[in-house]
Amino acid sequence: MSQPYAIEIRNLHKHYGAHHVLKGIDLDIRPGEVVSIIGGSGSGKSTLLRCVNFLEEYTGGEVLVNGRMIGYGSSVTGEPYRLPEQTIRESLTDVCMVFQQFNLWPHMRVLDNVAAPLRLVKGVRKAEAYERAQAQLERVGMGHKAASYPGQLSGGQQQRVAIARALTMQPSIMLFDEPTSALDPELVGEVLNVIRDLADAGMTLAIVTHEMGFAARVSDKVVFLAEGRIEEQGAPRDLFNTPQSARLQQFLTSWNERQGSLTMA
Amino acid sequence: MIDFNLLAEHREAILAGVWMTVKMSAGGISLGLLLGLALHGLRQLGGPWLVPLYHAYVALFRGTPLLVQLFLVFYGGPYIGLEWSAERVGLVGLALYGAAYFAEIFRAGREAIPRGQIESARDLGLSPGQTFRVVLWPQMLARCLAPLVGQTVILVKESSVLSIITVAELTNVAMTIATQSYSMLEPYAVLALAYWAIAIVVAATGARLERHFTQYQCR
Numbered sequence: 001m002s003q004p005y006a007i008e009i010r011n012l013h014k015h016y017g018a019h020h021v022l023k024g025i026d027l028d029i030r031p032g033e034v035v036s037i038i039g040g041s042g043s044g045k046s047t048l049l050r051c052v053n054f055l056e057e058y059t060g061g062e063v064l065v066n067g068r069m070i071g072y073g074s075s076v077t078g079e080p081y082r083l084p085e086q087t088i089r090e091s092l093t094d095v096c097m098v099f100q101q102f103n104l105w106p107h108m109r110v111l112d113n114v115a116a117p118l119r120l121v122k123g124v125r126k127a128e129a130y131e132r133a134q135a136q137l138e139r140v141g142m143g144h145k146a147a148s149y150p151g152q153l154s155g156g157q158q159q160r161v162a163i164a165r166a167l168t169m170q171p172s173i174m175l176f177d178e179p180t181s182a183l184d185p186e187l188v189g190e191v192l193n194v195i196r197d198l199a200d201a202g203m204t205l206a207i208v209t210h211e212m213g214f215a216a217r218v219s220d221k222v223v224f225l226a227e228g229r230i231e232e233q234g235a236p237r238d239l240f241n242t243p244q245s246a247r248l249q250q251f252l253t254s255w256n257e258r259q260g261s262l263t264m265a
Numbered sequence: 266m267i268d269f270n271l272l273a274e275h276r277e278a279i280l281a282g283v284w285m286t287v288k289m290s291a292g293g294i295s296l297g298l299l300l301g302l303a304l305h306g307l308r309q310l311g312g313p314w315l316v317p318l319y320h321a322y323v324a325l326f327r328g329t330p331l332l333v334q335l336f337l338v339f340y341g342g343p344y345i346g347l348e349w350s351a352e353r354v355g356l357v358g359l360a361l362y363g364a365a366y367f368a369e370i371f372r373a374g375r376e377a378i379p380r381g382q383i384e385s386a387r388d389l390g391l392s393p394g395q396t397f398r399v400v401l402w403p404q405m406l407a408r409c410l411a412p413l414v415g416q417t418v419i420l421v422k423e424s425s426v427l428s429i430i431t432v433a434e435l436t437n438v439a440m441t442i443a444t445q446s447y448s449m450l451e452p453y454a455v456l457a458l459a460y461w462a463i464a465i466v467v468a469a470t471g472a473r474l475e476r477h478f479t480q481y482q483c484r
Contacts (some may be wrong), residue, residue, distance in 0.1 A: 053383055089390050096388060103385035107403045107481045116399060121390035149481045162385070169389055 004067035006031045006173050006204040007052060013060030014047055014228075021047050023228040024061070029221075031172070034205045036215035036236075037056065039225035040251060045208045048225065049175050052206070053095050054088055065173065066094055093121075096166035100178040102158040104150040104165070110137065111146040121169070131174045136164040140194050156187030163194055176207040212255055216240050224248045275406055275442050282438030283459055289352070289434055290421045290463070293359025297420070298413075301367025308372065319368070326365035332426045334358055339430040355427040355434075363420045370416060374409035375401060382402050407478040414471030418464045425460070435459055 007029040014022040021044045029035050037045045050056040052063055054071045063070045068091045072080040083091075097219050114133035118124045124132070137143045150158050152191060159179055164203040176195060192214050199205055199208040199218050209215055215222055216236040223233040226247045232239060243249045272279065308319040326334070338347065339354045365453075378401060417480040428437035439452040446452075 053388055055388065085393070089387070089392070097385075100387060101379070101381045103379070103381035105382055105386075105400050105404075107407065117386075117389040117391060120395045125479075155283055160441070166369065200336060253294065 005029060005064070006033070006066060007206065008064040008067075009048075009052070009061070010064075011061035012048070012051060012058055012063060014044070014051060014056060015059045021228050024060070025230055027223060027230065027233075029173075031204055032202045033220045034064040034199045034218055035207070035221045035223060036219040037206065037208045037223045037225060038210070038212065038215060038251075039231075043222055043225040044228040045225045046177050049097070049177050049206060052156070052175060053097050055097070057082070058063050065091065092167070094171050095173045095175060096169055096171040097175040098159070098162050098166055098179050098226060100181050102150070102155070102162045102182070104158055104162055106150050108149075110142065110148050110153070110161050113150065113161060114168050117165065118168055123262060133164070133168055136168045137161070139167065140164045140178060141190075154187055155183045156190045159183065159191045160194055163191075163198075167198075173206070176205065176209070178208050178210065180209070180211060189220075212240070212252075224251070226251075233251070234265065267452055267454075268448060271442070271446055271448055272455060275438075275452075277482060278438050278442065279435075279455065279459075282433065282435040284392070285432065285434040286421070286424055286436075286459075287463070289355055289359065289432065290424045292356050293424065294417055294420050296356070296360035297363030298367050300364035301371060305371040305375070306362055308368070311374070322459075323365045323369060326362050327369075331358065331362045331423055332429060334362060335426065335430050351427075351430050351432045354430060355432045356439035359420060359424060359427075363416065366416050366419075370409050370412045371405060373412070374405040377408055378404050403478070405437065407475070407481075408480060410471060410475040414468060414475075417471070418467050421463050421467065422460055424430055 005028045007027070009025055009027040012022050012025040013020070025044075025048055027035075027048075027264055037048065039045045047056055048179065051058040052070070054063075057071060062072070070091055071083060071088055073083050073167075074080050104110075105116075108116065108256075111130060111133055114137060115126075115129040116133060118129040119126060134143060134146060137146055141165055142157060142160050142164060145153060145157060145161070150161065153161065163179075179195065180191050183191065188211065192211065195205070195207065196214075196218050207215070207219070219236050221233060222236045222239045224231045224239065224245075224247075232243065232245050232248050239248070240252065299421055304319055304322060307315045335354060335358045338349065339351060340357060341351060342354070383396055386400050391399070424434060425436035427434050428440060431437070435456060439456040442452040443449050
């Protein structure tokens with residue numbers, strides 16, 4: 001038997017009431033692969049990512065992580081039913097998400113933010129949890145801020161802490177949901193550097209991003225989403241240099257124009 | 266002229282009244298806080314029954330005067346076999362009444378916390394119980410303390426209504442002294458001062474707690 005995919009998405013659908021957001025997504029991500037998901041706002045890219053860790057309950061198709069179905073089981077008759085919350089949590093221990101808004105807990109010091117999940121979820125003793133948390137903070141260059149509160153940090157620093165917090169849980173897959181979209185331009189680089197290090201270390205990454213240059217450099221595969229469907233996917237070189245679909249051409253042109261206007265200013 | 270002898274004469278009755286007010290308020294408010302928290306928890310569980318039930322409770326107890334609620338139970342209760350002492354009716358009445366307000370304060374505190382913090386907790390594997398205890402509750406407490414203290418002071422003052430169903434608390438004592446001695450000024454002046462003193466103690470305690478729980482917000 002071949003090695004299972006890290007993430008396997010089959011005919012994924014998501015409805016919000018009458019609003020059909022994802023219209024049949026098929027996507028495979030191999031272990032160690034870095035996949036960037038791009039597309040206009042409202043194209044469904046964040047929703048797609050959030051279906052993988054079940055922050056959104058998908059309404060059709062299936063999502064498998066390391067071969068395990070996420071969120072739903074099927075009864076003897078083949079009818080899908082929603083799994084209990086605890087089972088879902090257990091099936092997602094290999095996946096951690098980094099959010100656009102960082103989502104640190106403001107009332108806890110940086111070190112406690114990173115150590116708390118270790119203690120609560122994995123039952124690691126306090127001293128060891130702190131040690132491991134500190135190590136991950138060092139890894140993202142935030143060791144010196146362990147005693148600060150999140151509100152005392154810049155956005156880029158907060159995002160690096162959020163990444164350290166996720167890393168401490170030792171996931172094999174990391175999901176990034178527009179990790180730099182809430183940052184001031186001069187802080188984007190420090191976060192992208194950390195993500196690139198993870199990619200170099202062989203971690204499986206799925207990244208929703210507007211940073212085209214970064215996506216081109218770091219990805220094995222780029223997926224372009226439009227109106228809830230995968231319009232085009234492939235190696236970054238092909239996708240960015242010779243886009244096939246009119247929509248992607250349009251998307252890249254408008255992106256290039258924005259970049260161009262910047263260099264002229 | 267102010268007759269201080271009158272107060273000295275009734276010293277014991279007044280102190281007993283103060284004690285009864287403190288007992289009723291502290292008991293009623295503590296129970297009310299617990300019940301308010303439980304109500305908030307039920308609402309968070311959600312579902313087709315609990316949420317409307319919650320809103321019905323809040324509407325009922327906030328929508329009618331405490332005095333009327335007390336009358337209903339104390340004077341109406343015996344007709345349906347509920348013969349509680351005035352003290353018990355007062356205590357439970359304050360708790361049920363206060364709980365509606367406390368629950369709404371907790372709800373506001375909870376809703377002010379960005380959803381993303383709950384999502385990251387869930388993503389990292391925290392159970393809903395852990396998320397509440399570690400992520401939500403400390404922040405709710407910090408945000409809720411000021412309105413909770415305000416509501417507590419209001420309830421202490423509202424406990425004066427218990428005098429009307431014959432609970433021998435401070436207001437009841439003051440009224441009795443006033444009618445017996447035909448002096449209106451002294452008993453009611455003492456009454457006002459006593460409530461004021463209690464309110465100051467509550468507010469000062471609240472302010473101290475608030476400083477403790479909002480440390481993280483200092484930049």
